[in-house]
Amino acid sequence: MADIINQKNQSGDVQMNWPALIRWLFQCAKPYLKKRGDILHARVAHQYALTLMKQEGGNKKIIEPAIILHDVGWSSLDPIQIQAAYGVRPKGKEADRLNRIHEREGAVIARKILQSLKYSPQFTDEIIFIIQQHDSGITAHSPEEQIVKDADKLWRFSKTGFWNEVERQGLEPAELYQYLSSRYPEWFFTDTALRTAKREIKNRAGETIQSTGN
Secondary structure, eight states: HHHHHEEOOOOOEHHHHHHHHHOOOOHHHHHHHGGOOHHHHHHHHHHHHHHHHHHHOOOOHHHHHHHTTTTTTGGGGGHHHHHHHSOOHHHHOOHHHHHHHHHHHHHHHHHHHHHTTTTHHHHHHHHHHHHTTTTTTTOSOOOSHHHHHHHHGGGGGGHHHHHHHHHHHOOOOHHHHHHHHHHHHHHHHHHHHHHHHHHHHHHHHHHHHHHTTT
């Protein structure tokens, strides 16, 4: 596969077939993402990352692999551990410990995938740095890290992500709505993500009211 992604042009120079790389990264990530049902999350977050890059800039060779692979580490935890670590309700030291496992193991898995594709070592290191603190890190050390973290969070504000999380976490729609609406003003690094979240949470408000029949 590395030979397909890295192709020689007529001049003999090696060029990366970017669309082929993205397709293959999703294929490589799929077995790991299935553990927590994150395939759709990865695709929606990837689309948000593309949108953010158009407005905020950033290096796609770091951002796109990082957002596609960021949650592969959940595959290292069993369903009970995932439930204890993820979502609106889990809190405390054990939730933090399990969440860190998914970040660290995700970084290991992502590095193996990228190395198998003969990906740039420099970009790989930057991708791994982002993955290993994409949830726990409260700061962002680069524009690329900002976009990955923002795109990841925006999933929950999208119509698809919001209702997926309501079902996956066993929440009342109003509970998730209140959680997101109280946090989004301080949650995002980029102006584009903040504007997007503000727009989407208004849409979710109407849907939440309709779902309760009020």
